[in-house]
Amino acid sequence: MPARHLELRHLVEHDCGSCHGMTLAGGLGPPLTPSALEGKPLEYIEAMILRGRPGSAMPAWDAMLSEDDARWIARYLKAGTRK
Protein backbone atom coordinates (compact mmCIF):
# COMPACT_ATOMS: atom_id res chain seq x y z
CA MET A 1 0.00 0.00 0.00
CA PRO A 2 1.43 3.46 -0.88
CA ALA A 3 2.62 5.52 2.09
CA ARG A 4 -0.15 8.10 1.67
CA HIS A 5 -2.78 5.39 1.87
CA LEU A 6 -1.26 4.05 5.05
CA GLU A 7 -1.45 7.57 6.47
CA LEU A 8 -5.06 7.88 5.40
CA ARG A 9 -5.94 4.53 6.91
CA HIS A 10 -4.38 5.70 10.15
CA LEU A 11 -6.32 8.99 9.95
CA VAL A 12 -9.60 7.16 9.39
CA GLU A 13 -9.06 4.86 12.31
CA HIS A 14 -7.95 7.46 14.80
CA ASP A 15 -9.08 10.87 13.72
CA CYS A 16 -12.37 10.02 12.05
CA GLY A 17 -12.59 7.35 14.75
CA SER A 18 -12.61 9.94 17.53
CA CYS A 19 -16.16 10.81 16.43
CA HIS A 20 -17.25 7.78 14.43
CA GLY A 21 -15.68 5.17 16.73
CA MET A 22 -12.34 3.49 16.14
CA THR A 23 -14.10 0.55 14.54
CA LEU A 24 -16.33 3.08 12.72
CA ALA A 25 -19.37 1.54 14.39
CA GLY A 26 -20.53 5.00 15.40
CA GLY A 27 -20.03 7.50 18.18
CA LEU A 28 -21.00 11.13 18.18
CA GLY A 29 -21.11 10.73 14.42
CA PRO A 30 -23.06 7.95 12.64
CA PRO A 31 -21.51 4.57 11.76
CA LEU A 32 -19.35 4.51 8.63
CA THR A 33 -19.47 0.78 8.05
CA PRO A 34 -20.22 -0.58 4.55
CA SER A 35 -23.75 -1.52 5.56
CA ALA A 36 -24.36 1.94 7.04
CA LEU A 37 -23.09 3.55 3.85
CA GLU A 38 -24.97 1.26 1.54
CA GLY A 39 -26.92 3.22 -1.02
CA LYS A 40 -24.89 6.38 -0.37
CA PRO A 41 -22.96 7.31 -3.51
CA LEU A 42 -19.19 7.73 -3.45
CA GLU A 43 -19.60 11.36 -4.53
CA TYR A 44 -21.81 12.05 -1.54
CA ILE A 45 -19.23 10.59 0.84
CA GLU A 46 -16.38 12.46 -0.84
CA ALA A 47 -18.27 15.73 -0.65
CA MET A 48 -19.16 15.09 2.98
CA ILE A 49 -15.49 14.51 3.81
CA LEU A 50 -14.22 17.59 2.00
CA ARG A 51 -16.95 20.02 2.94
CA GLY A 52 -18.40 18.58 6.12
CA ARG A 53 -21.95 19.33 7.10
CA PRO A 54 -22.36 22.91 8.33
CA GLY A 55 -24.39 23.11 11.50
CA SER A 56 -23.34 19.62 12.57
CA ALA A 57 -20.19 18.36 14.22
CA MET A 58 -18.90 16.93 10.92
CA PRO A 59 -15.98 19.18 9.97
CA ALA A 60 -14.76 20.02 6.47
CA TRP A 61 -11.47 18.24 5.86
CA ASP A 62 -10.46 20.11 2.71
CA ALA A 63 -7.70 21.95 4.58
CA MET A 64 -6.06 18.62 5.33
CA LEU A 65 -7.21 16.25 2.60
CA SER A 66 -7.07 16.47 -1.19
CA GLU A 67 -9.83 15.31 -3.53
CA ASP A 68 -7.78 12.20 -4.23
CA ASP A 69 -7.50 11.54 -0.53
CA ALA A 70 -11.26 11.91 -0.06
CA ARG A 71 -11.94 9.61 -3.00
CA TRP A 72 -9.62 6.97 -1.59
CA ILE A 73 -11.25 7.22 1.87
CA ALA A 74 -14.75 7.00 0.41
CA ARG A 75 -13.83 3.79 -1.44
CA TYR A 76 -12.04 2.45 1.57
CA LEU A 77 -15.09 3.01 3.78
CA LYS A 78 -17.48 1.47 1.26
CA ALA A 79 -15.25 -1.54 0.80
CA GLY A 80 -14.88 -2.07 4.54
CA THR A 81 -11.44 -3.60 4.10
CA ARG A 82 -10.91 -3.20 7.82
CA LYS A 83 -12.35 -5.64 10.26
Next chain:
Amino acid sequence: MNGTARHRILRGCRALALAASMLGAPALACTDAPRGTGDLGLIVERAAGRLQLVETTGLTALGAIDGLGDLSHASLVYSRDARYAFVFGRDGGLTKVDLLCRRIEARVLQAGNSIGGAISQDGRLVAVANYAPGGVKVFSSDTLELLADIPAEYEPGKRAKVVGLEDATDGRFVFSLFEAGEIWVADVREPRAPRITRLRNIGAQPYDALVTPDGRWYIAGLFGEDGLALLDLWEPEKGVRRILDGYGRGQEPLPVYKMPHLEGWAIAGRHAWLPAIGRHEVLVVDADTWQEVARIPVAGQPVFVMARPDGRQVWVNFALPHNDVVQVIDTHTRALVETLHPGKAVLHLEFTPRGEAVWISARDDDKVVVYDTATLAPRATLPADKPSGIFFTSRAGRIGL
Protein backbone atom coordinates in the same frame (compact mmCIF):
# COMPACT_ATOMS: atom_id res chain seq x y z
CA MET B 1 9.42 -0.40 59.21
CA ASN B 2 10.72 -2.57 62.02
CA GLY B 3 10.80 -6.32 61.76
CA THR B 4 7.84 -7.02 64.00
CA ALA B 5 5.51 -4.57 62.32
CA ARG B 6 6.45 -5.90 58.93
CA HIS B 7 5.94 -9.42 60.11
CA ARG B 8 2.52 -8.56 61.46
CA ILE B 9 1.39 -7.02 58.18
CA LEU B 10 2.68 -9.95 56.17
CA ARG B 11 0.97 -12.33 58.52
CA GLY B 12 -2.20 -10.29 58.13
CA CYS B 13 -2.05 -10.67 54.36
CA ARG B 14 -1.34 -14.36 54.61
CA ALA B 15 -4.26 -14.80 56.96
CA LEU B 16 -6.44 -12.97 54.47
CA ALA B 17 -5.33 -15.18 51.61
CA LEU B 18 -5.91 -18.23 53.76
CA ALA B 19 -9.39 -17.05 54.75
CA ALA B 20 -10.15 -16.40 51.09
CA SER B 21 -9.00 -19.85 50.05
CA MET B 22 -11.07 -21.42 52.82
CA LEU B 23 -14.09 -19.62 51.44
CA GLY B 24 -13.39 -21.19 48.11
CA ALA B 25 -12.24 -17.92 46.56
CA PRO B 26 -9.11 -18.07 44.43
CA ALA B 27 -5.98 -17.33 46.43
CA LEU B 28 -4.96 -13.71 45.99
CA ALA B 29 -2.29 -13.51 43.35
CA CYS B 30 -1.67 -9.98 44.48
CA THR B 31 1.38 -7.89 45.17
CA ASP B 32 4.30 -9.72 46.73
CA ALA B 33 4.54 -7.22 49.55
CA PRO B 34 1.82 -5.00 50.94
CA ARG B 35 1.71 -1.63 49.23
CA GLY B 36 -0.53 1.38 49.03
CA THR B 37 -2.23 2.53 45.85
CA GLY B 38 -1.71 6.29 46.24
CA ASP B 39 1.07 6.48 43.65
CA LEU B 40 -0.45 4.08 41.15
CA GLY B 41 -2.05 4.78 37.82
CA LEU B 42 -3.30 3.15 34.66
CA ILE B 43 -2.37 3.88 31.08
CA VAL B 44 -4.86 2.83 28.40
CA GLU B 45 -3.21 1.00 25.52
CA ARG B 46 -6.08 1.19 23.14
CA ALA B 47 -4.88 -0.99 20.29
CA ALA B 48 -3.95 -3.85 22.55
CA GLY B 49 -7.10 -3.62 24.67
CA ARG B 50 -4.80 -3.52 27.66
CA LEU B 51 -4.09 -1.39 30.70
CA GLN B 52 -0.60 -0.74 31.96
CA LEU B 53 -0.23 -0.37 35.69
CA VAL B 54 2.37 2.27 36.58
CA GLU B 55 3.70 3.92 39.70
CA THR B 56 4.74 7.55 39.89
CA THR B 57 7.34 7.28 42.66
CA GLY B 58 10.00 5.35 40.76
CA LEU B 59 8.40 6.06 37.35
CA THR B 60 8.06 2.43 36.39
CA ALA B 61 5.56 0.07 34.83
CA LEU B 62 4.43 -2.66 37.22
CA GLY B 63 2.49 -4.89 34.89
CA ALA B 64 -0.42 -5.16 32.52
CA ILE B 65 -4.08 -6.13 32.64
CA ASP B 66 -5.41 -7.68 29.43
CA GLY B 67 -8.74 -8.58 27.95
CA LEU B 68 -10.66 -5.33 28.15
CA GLY B 69 -12.07 -5.30 24.65
CA ASP B 70 -12.13 -2.15 22.51
CA LEU B 71 -10.36 0.51 24.52
CA SER B 72 -10.33 3.29 21.95
CA HIS B 73 -10.99 6.52 23.82
CA ALA B 74 -11.65 4.55 26.97
CA SER B 75 -11.82 6.40 30.26
CA LEU B 76 -11.99 5.20 33.83
CA VAL B 77 -12.80 6.17 37.40
CA TYR B 78 -11.52 4.80 40.70
CA SER B 79 -13.23 3.27 43.69
CA ARG B 80 -13.08 5.31 46.87
CA ASP B 81 -10.34 3.08 48.28
CA ALA B 82 -8.32 3.57 45.09
CA ARG B 83 -7.89 -0.15 44.67
CA TYR B 84 -10.31 -0.74 41.81
CA ALA B 85 -10.73 0.98 38.47
CA PHE B 86 -13.97 1.02 36.50
CA VAL B 87 -13.10 1.17 32.83
CA PHE B 88 -15.57 2.49 30.25
CA GLY B 89 -14.89 1.12 26.78
CA ARG B 90 -16.36 2.56 23.62
CA ASP B 91 -17.79 -0.83 22.80
CA GLY B 92 -20.11 -0.55 25.79
CA GLY B 93 -17.93 -2.69 28.02
CA LEU B 94 -17.74 -1.84 31.71
CA THR B 95 -14.84 -3.56 33.44
CA LYS B 96 -13.87 -3.56 37.09
CA VAL B 97 -10.14 -3.98 37.52
CA ASP B 98 -8.22 -4.75 40.70
CA LEU B 99 -4.98 -2.77 40.68
CA LEU B 100 -3.27 -4.69 43.46
CA CYS B 101 -4.06 -8.12 42.04
CA ARG B 102 -3.75 -6.85 38.46
CA ARG B 103 -6.78 -8.67 37.25
CA ILE B 104 -10.31 -8.20 36.02
CA GLU B 105 -12.81 -8.51 38.87
CA ALA B 106 -15.97 -8.25 36.78
CA ARG B 107 -16.99 -7.22 33.31
CA VAL B 108 -20.30 -6.52 31.59
CA LEU B 109 -21.18 -5.47 28.07
CA GLN B 110 -23.87 -2.99 28.94
CA ALA B 111 -24.61 -1.11 25.71
CA GLY B 112 -23.62 -0.91 22.07
CA ASN B 113 -21.70 2.30 22.26
CA SER B 114 -20.71 4.28 25.31
CA ILE B 115 -18.71 7.38 26.05
CA GLY B 116 -17.74 7.49 29.71
CA GLY B 117 -18.96 7.27 33.23
CA ALA B 118 -18.78 8.36 36.82
CA ILE B 119 -18.74 6.95 40.32
CA SER B 120 -21.12 8.21 42.98
CA GLN B 121 -20.02 10.36 45.90
CA ASP B 122 -20.43 7.44 48.31
CA GLY B 123 -18.67 5.05 45.94
CA ARG B 124 -21.54 2.58 45.80
CA LEU B 125 -22.70 3.25 42.27
CA VAL B 126 -21.06 3.43 38.88
CA ALA B 127 -22.99 5.15 36.10
CA VAL B 128 -22.26 4.80 32.38
CA ALA B 129 -23.22 7.29 29.66
CA ASN B 130 -24.33 5.63 26.44
CA TYR B 131 -24.64 6.88 22.89
CA ALA B 132 -26.48 3.86 21.58
CA PRO B 133 -29.01 3.19 22.89
CA GLY B 134 -28.88 6.70 24.38
CA GLY B 135 -29.18 6.79 28.13
CA VAL B 136 -27.51 6.14 31.45
CA LYS B 137 -27.17 2.85 33.27
CA VAL B 138 -26.40 2.62 36.95
CA PHE B 139 -24.53 -0.35 38.40
CA SER B 140 -23.49 -1.55 41.81
CA SER B 141 -19.77 -0.81 42.12
CA ASP B 142 -19.43 -3.96 44.15
CA THR B 143 -20.86 -6.53 41.74
CA LEU B 144 -21.61 -4.54 38.53
CA GLU B 145 -25.22 -5.61 38.91
CA LEU B 146 -27.52 -3.33 36.90
CA LEU B 147 -29.63 -1.25 39.27
CA ALA B 148 -31.22 1.37 37.04
CA ASP B 149 -31.67 2.08 33.37
CA ILE B 150 -32.45 5.68 32.44
CA PRO B 151 -33.30 6.02 28.74
CA ALA B 152 -32.53 9.51 27.46
CA GLU B 153 -35.91 9.69 25.80
CA TYR B 154 -36.57 13.38 25.27
CA GLU B 155 -39.55 12.99 22.97
CA PRO B 156 -41.70 9.91 22.53
CA GLY B 157 -39.57 7.38 20.66
CA LYS B 158 -36.51 9.66 20.44
CA ARG B 159 -33.41 8.97 22.49
CA ALA B 160 -30.45 11.32 22.71
CA LYS B 161 -26.78 10.50 23.04
CA VAL B 162 -25.67 11.12 26.59
CA VAL B 163 -22.54 13.19 27.18
CA GLY B 164 -20.86 14.88 30.13
CA LEU B 165 -21.98 12.42 32.80
CA GLU B 166 -20.60 13.62 36.13
CA ASP B 167 -20.97 12.68 39.76
CA ALA B 168 -22.24 15.41 42.04
CA THR B 169 -22.87 15.83 45.75
CA ASP B 170 -25.89 14.56 47.67
CA GLY B 171 -26.33 11.35 45.74
CA ARG B 172 -26.67 12.83 42.28
CA PHE B 173 -25.42 12.20 38.77
CA VAL B 174 -25.72 14.96 36.18
CA PHE B 175 -25.57 14.53 32.40
CA SER B 176 -26.42 16.22 29.11
CA LEU B 177 -28.42 15.12 26.08
CA PHE B 178 -26.65 15.97 22.81
CA GLU B 179 -29.58 16.06 20.40
CA ALA B 180 -32.09 17.38 22.91
CA GLY B 181 -30.13 20.28 24.39
CA GLU B 182 -31.08 19.28 27.92
CA ILE B 183 -29.36 18.65 31.24
CA TRP B 184 -30.75 15.94 33.51
CA VAL B 185 -30.07 15.64 37.21
CA ALA B 186 -30.60 12.12 38.53
CA ASP B 187 -31.03 11.67 42.26
CA VAL B 188 -29.90 8.09 42.85
CA ARG B 189 -30.12 7.86 46.62
CA GLU B 190 -32.72 5.19 45.88
CA PRO B 191 -30.65 3.54 43.13
CA ARG B 192 -33.39 1.33 41.76
CA ALA B 193 -35.77 4.26 41.50
CA PRO B 194 -33.81 7.30 40.32
CA ARG B 195 -35.58 10.65 40.40
CA ILE B 196 -34.91 12.77 37.34
CA THR B 197 -35.06 16.55 37.06
CA ARG B 198 -35.04 17.76 33.46
CA LEU B 199 -33.64 21.15 32.51
CA ARG B 200 -34.67 22.06 29.00
CA ASN B 201 -33.45 24.52 26.38
CA ILE B 202 -29.97 24.71 27.77
CA GLY B 203 -28.45 25.37 24.32
CA ALA B 204 -27.70 23.50 21.12
CA GLN B 205 -25.67 20.28 21.14
CA PRO B 206 -23.98 20.01 24.52
CA TYR B 207 -20.91 17.87 23.79
CA ASP B 208 -19.19 17.45 27.12
CA ALA B 209 -19.32 18.85 30.63
CA LEU B 210 -17.53 19.17 33.91
CA VAL B 211 -18.23 19.59 37.58
CA THR B 212 -15.97 22.10 39.31
CA PRO B 213 -13.64 20.61 41.93
CA ASP B 214 -15.81 22.02 44.76
CA GLY B 215 -18.79 20.16 43.32
CA ARG B 216 -20.96 23.24 42.98
CA TRP B 217 -21.08 24.02 39.26
CA TYR B 218 -21.94 21.82 36.30
CA ILE B 219 -20.82 23.38 33.04
CA ALA B 220 -21.71 21.98 29.64
CA GLY B 221 -19.89 23.07 26.50
CA LEU B 222 -22.14 23.73 23.51
CA PHE B 223 -21.13 22.68 20.05
CA GLY B 224 -24.11 24.17 18.28
CA GLU B 225 -23.53 27.70 19.51
CA ASP B 226 -20.93 29.86 21.16
CA GLY B 227 -21.24 29.77 24.89
CA LEU B 228 -21.62 27.36 27.78
CA ALA B 229 -24.50 26.22 29.95
CA LEU B 230 -23.96 26.71 33.69
CA LEU B 231 -25.97 24.93 36.36
CA ASP B 232 -25.64 25.75 40.06
CA LEU B 233 -25.95 22.37 41.77
CA TRP B 234 -26.66 24.14 45.03
CA GLU B 235 -29.78 25.66 43.50
CA PRO B 236 -30.68 23.56 40.48
CA GLU B 237 -34.30 24.74 40.67
CA LYS B 238 -33.09 28.16 39.48
CA GLY B 239 -32.26 26.63 36.13
CA VAL B 240 -29.44 26.91 33.67
CA ARG B 241 -27.62 30.13 32.89
CA ARG B 242 -25.73 30.89 29.70
CA ILE B 243 -22.16 32.04 30.13
CA LEU B 244 -19.60 33.35 27.66
CA ASP B 245 -22.48 33.83 25.30
CA GLY B 246 -21.19 34.49 21.81
CA TYR B 247 -17.53 34.41 22.78
CA GLY B 248 -16.54 34.08 19.19
CA ARG B 249 -19.32 35.89 17.43
CA GLY B 250 -18.39 37.58 14.19
CA GLN B 251 -15.51 35.23 13.47
CA GLU B 252 -15.73 32.26 11.19
CA PRO B 253 -14.97 29.29 13.43
CA LEU B 254 -12.36 26.82 12.22
CA PRO B 255 -13.36 23.25 11.47
CA VAL B 256 -13.26 21.24 14.68
CA TYR B 257 -11.34 18.05 13.99
CA LYS B 258 -11.63 16.88 17.54
CA MET B 259 -14.07 17.69 20.30
CA PRO B 260 -12.39 19.29 23.30
CA HIS B 261 -12.61 17.34 26.53
CA LEU B 262 -14.06 19.32 29.32
CA GLU B 263 -13.39 17.04 32.23
CA GLY B 264 -9.92 18.47 32.28
CA TRP B 265 -11.09 22.04 32.41
CA ALA B 266 -8.82 23.75 34.79
CA ILE B 267 -9.85 25.77 37.75
CA ALA B 268 -6.78 27.65 38.93
CA GLY B 269 -7.36 30.06 41.78
CA ARG B 270 -10.44 32.14 40.99
CA HIS B 271 -10.17 31.50 37.28
CA ALA B 272 -11.37 28.73 35.06
CA TRP B 273 -9.26 27.97 31.99
CA LEU B 274 -11.29 26.57 29.14
CA PRO B 275 -10.65 25.41 25.60
CA ALA B 276 -12.30 27.64 23.00
CA ILE B 277 -14.07 25.51 20.45
CA GLY B 278 -13.11 26.16 16.84
CA ARG B 279 -10.42 28.68 17.78
CA HIS B 280 -6.76 28.68 18.68
CA GLU B 281 -7.42 30.09 22.10
CA VAL B 282 -7.68 29.24 25.76
CA LEU B 283 -10.33 31.27 27.54
CA VAL B 284 -9.87 32.58 31.06
CA VAL B 285 -13.06 33.06 33.01
CA ASP B 286 -13.68 34.52 36.45
CA ALA B 287 -15.31 31.70 38.39
CA ASP B 288 -17.17 34.16 40.65
CA THR B 289 -18.86 36.26 38.01
CA TRP B 290 -18.46 33.84 35.07
CA GLN B 291 -17.26 36.75 32.94
CA GLU B 292 -14.44 36.32 30.46
CA VAL B 293 -11.26 37.98 31.67
CA ALA B 294 -8.73 37.00 29.00
CA ARG B 295 -7.98 34.88 25.97
CA ILE B 296 -4.59 33.33 25.46
CA PRO B 297 -3.59 32.62 21.87
CA VAL B 298 -2.17 29.10 21.60
CA ALA B 299 -0.69 26.77 18.98
CA GLY B 300 -3.91 25.13 17.82
CA GLN B 301 -7.38 24.10 18.89
CA PRO B 302 -7.10 23.01 22.52
CA VAL B 303 -8.32 19.55 23.49
CA PHE B 304 -7.29 19.20 27.13
CA VAL B 305 -6.63 22.28 29.24
CA MET B 306 -5.31 20.95 32.51
CA ALA B 307 -4.17 22.81 35.62
CA ARG B 308 -1.32 21.58 37.74
CA PRO B 309 -2.91 20.64 41.08
CA ASP B 310 -1.70 23.86 42.71
CA GLY B 311 -3.12 25.91 39.84
CA ARG B 312 0.18 27.60 39.01
CA GLN B 313 0.45 26.19 35.49
CA VAL B 314 -1.97 25.17 32.80
CA TRP B 315 -0.88 22.57 30.24
CA VAL B 316 -2.65 22.33 26.90
CA ASN B 317 -2.65 19.79 24.08
CA PHE B 318 -4.21 20.24 20.65
CA ALA B 319 -6.29 18.78 17.88
CA LEU B 320 -4.92 17.80 14.50
CA PRO B 321 -2.72 19.06 12.89
CA HIS B 322 -1.06 20.51 16.00
CA ASN B 323 -1.27 17.34 18.03
CA ASP B 324 2.48 16.97 18.44
CA VAL B 325 2.90 19.94 20.78
CA VAL B 326 2.00 20.75 24.35
CA GLN B 327 2.05 24.30 25.64
CA VAL B 328 2.55 25.48 29.18
CA ILE B 329 0.92 28.68 30.46
CA ASP B 330 1.93 30.40 33.68
CA THR B 331 -1.42 31.24 35.29
CA HIS B 332 0.15 33.95 37.42
CA THR B 333 1.42 36.04 34.51
CA ARG B 334 -0.87 34.47 31.89
CA ALA B 335 2.18 34.12 29.67
CA LEU B 336 2.92 31.17 27.48
CA VAL B 337 6.14 29.87 28.97
CA GLU B 338 6.99 26.81 26.91
CA THR B 339 6.15 24.84 23.81
CA LEU B 340 7.11 21.19 24.17
CA HIS B 341 7.28 18.43 21.60
CA PRO B 342 6.61 15.23 23.54
CA GLY B 343 5.93 13.12 20.44
CA LYS B 344 3.40 12.38 17.74
CA ALA B 345 -0.33 12.45 18.49
CA VAL B 346 -0.39 13.68 22.06
CA LEU B 347 -3.70 12.41 23.43
CA HIS B 348 -3.73 13.03 27.15
CA LEU B 349 -1.90 14.49 30.12
CA GLU B 350 -2.16 13.64 33.79
CA PHE B 351 -0.48 15.29 36.77
CA THR B 352 0.89 13.33 39.69
CA PRO B 353 -1.16 13.91 42.86
CA ARG B 354 0.90 16.87 44.02
CA GLY B 355 1.87 18.04 40.58
CA GLU B 356 5.67 17.72 40.56
CA ALA B 357 5.40 15.78 37.32
CA VAL B 358 3.04 15.38 34.40
CA TRP B 359 2.70 12.25 32.27
CA ILE B 360 1.94 12.78 28.58
CA SER B 361 0.88 10.09 26.12
CA ALA B 362 2.16 10.25 22.53
CA ARG B 363 0.10 7.66 20.70
CA ASP B 364 1.89 7.51 17.38
CA ASP B 365 5.31 7.31 19.02
CA ASP B 366 4.19 4.49 21.31
CA LYS B 367 5.42 6.19 24.44
CA VAL B 368 4.54 8.11 27.55
CA VAL B 369 6.84 10.98 28.48
CA VAL B 370 7.12 12.26 32.04
CA TYR B 371 8.01 15.94 32.49
CA ASP B 372 9.23 17.71 35.58
CA THR B 373 6.80 20.62 35.98
CA ALA B 374 9.36 22.84 37.74
CA THR B 375 12.08 22.59 35.09
CA LEU B 376 9.79 21.59 32.18
CA ALA B 377 12.44 19.00 31.26
CA PRO B 378 11.62 15.37 30.46
CA ARG B 379 12.46 13.00 33.30
CA ALA B 380 11.56 9.62 31.88
CA THR B 381 10.07 7.87 28.88
CA LEU B 382 8.00 4.71 29.20
CA PRO B 383 7.21 2.52 26.20
CA ALA B 384 3.48 1.96 25.69
CA ASP B 385 1.45 0.49 22.85
CA LYS B 386 -0.59 3.33 21.29
CA PRO B 387 -1.26 4.98 24.66
CA SER B 388 -4.27 7.21 25.08
CA GLY B 389 -5.67 8.08 28.52
CA ILE B 390 -3.54 8.20 31.67
CA PHE B 391 -5.34 8.06 35.00
CA PHE B 392 -3.80 8.30 38.47
CA THR B 393 -5.54 7.03 41.59
CA SER B 394 -5.59 10.52 43.14
CA ARG B 395 -8.79 10.90 41.11
CA ALA B 396 -10.46 8.58 43.62
CA GLY B 397 -10.87 11.33 46.16
CA ARG B 398 -12.12 14.02 43.81
CA ILE B 399 -15.60 14.90 42.75
CA GLY B 400 -16.21 15.16 39.01
CA LEU B 401 -13.32 12.88 38.05
